[in-house]
Amino acid sequence: MKRPHLVHFLAIKTDDTIALKASVTMRETLLMDKVEVDLIKPRFPIQAYKLLNAYDFTMKIVCLDENQNEVYVKSYESDSYGNFYFKIPLSTEQRKKVHVLQIYETRKTPGLEYHLGSFIPINVEGPKKLVICDFDKTLVDTRYSTTKELYRSLTSPIESFPKIPKSIEILQNYTQKGFHPFILSASPHFYEDAMRDWLYQNKVYTAGIFLKDYRKIFSLFEDDLTTKDLKIQGLYKLNHLLDILHMTSIPDEIVLMGDNFESDPLIYLGLARILEGRTEPRKMWSILKSLDAFQLTKKQESQLLNKIYQLQSLIAQRQHRAVKVKIYIRKKASEEELIVPDEFxxxxxxxxxxxxxxxxxxxxKDTRSKQNDIANAENESHSMK
Structure with a gap:
């Protein structure tokens, strides 16, 4: 039997709103003994391939305070892929006391409400500090260049790929300092469970995960993402960065982590310039769309420009208080500096x-070093003789 199931859920509570991003799909119900066995085994991304299917849903939100009293109830419609994105304004003292969100699906079976879960929103109030980290080639040395590599990534636990200890250390240090983590990945949206397993194992908790929805790429009727976006990551990553800032509002400090294999430096420098607030949105948009990392369709241009304008209004409300930006880029080889466009x-x-x-x-490297030490020791022994 199939029933509605939450693939992804993220609720962020700020001083003024609760921003909610979620994705719902239909999934077969499993026997409890099978669920218990699956919980102790690493999950493969391919196990969730059925999440490529698209459905539409109605989500009912019930907000409760600490005493389990209802303070807000409303239903929202998804897009054609089962995705939700909306904000609940905390315009009354009652709403500001929201402590728990209860989620129901009410469309699939008239008269029946499916309980999808209860969640405590992530509090990002007061001084805001964010760390946003790319996943592929920054935290894990993944490979998607060939069909063989793609097949291996789908059929293997993420734990089978080499970790990047230095990147994990940087991310953990910032989370321990009170920075809230967000993870970006070009992996398909059904990787979330496997990716969250990996993050928990590496002591990264409560991270918001943003993945690429491949259903939009292959849609005949929408061009939010197109086939070119399988390889070109600029638009997808900047869109998610802007979405995070719209959900959390403008931070006081932001740390951006990526690698030098593709376009991360340009994307992050573009965001740093946007956050400065001195560049008119249309000029910023024209700079970005001229870069190879951003090959935009007309619809994508319009959506990106609209998000930059919205962000600009949030920046203006800060009355020119500077945002502290720090960017970490993992080297591709032995490069000592980055070559960036004059605009950045x-x-x-x-x-x-x-x-x-x-x-x-x-x-x-450690093995080579030990071999060299042994060889040097032997040479010294021979010379003494």
Whole structure:
């Protein structure tokens, strides 16, 4: 029997709103003994392939205070893929006391409400500090270049790929300082369960995960994402960065982590320039769309420009209070500096390049070092004789 199931849920409570981002699909109900066995085994991304199907839903939100009293109830419609994104204004003292969200699906079976779960929203109130980290090639040395590599990524637990210890250390240090983590990945949206398993194992908790919805790429009727966006990551990543800032409002400090394999430095420098608030949105949009990392359709141009204008209004409300931006970029090889377009040179000082060797590379390096030490010792012994 199939029933509605939450694939993804993220609720962020700020001083003024609760921003909610969720995705619902239909999933077969499982026998309890099978669920218990699955919980102790690593999950493969391919196990969730059925989440490629698209449905539409109605979500009923019941907000409760700490005493379990209802303070807000409303229903929302999804898009054609079962995705939700909306904000609940905390316009009354009662709403500000929201402590728990109860989620129901009410469309699939008239007269029946499916309970999808109860959630405590993440509080991002007062001074806001965010750390936003790319996943692929920044935290884990994944490979998607060939069909064989893609097949392996789908049929293997993420734990089978080498970790990047330096990146994990940087991310953990910032979360311990009170920075709230968000994770970006170009992986399909059904990777979330496997990715969250990996994050928990590496002591990264309550992270908001943003993935690429491949259903939109292959849709005949929508062009939010197109086939070119399978390889070009600029639009998808900047869109998610803007979505995070719309959900949390403008932070006081933001740390951005990525790698130098694709377009992360340009995307992050573009966001740093937007956050400065001195560049008119249309000019910023024209700069971005001229870069190879951003090859936009007309609809994508319109959506991106609209989000930049919305962000600009939030920045203006801060009355020119500066946002502290720090960018960490994992080296691709042995490069000592980044080459960036002239438009972003004033922000280059925010970037720190670091050598992020994978566990496998660190082991190989350590082995070579020990072999060299042994060889040097033997040479010294021969010379003394």
């Amino acid at each position: 040179l004033p922000y280059k000082h925010t970037i720190e390049l670091y050598e992020g060797l994978s566990e496998k590379s660190l082991l190989e």
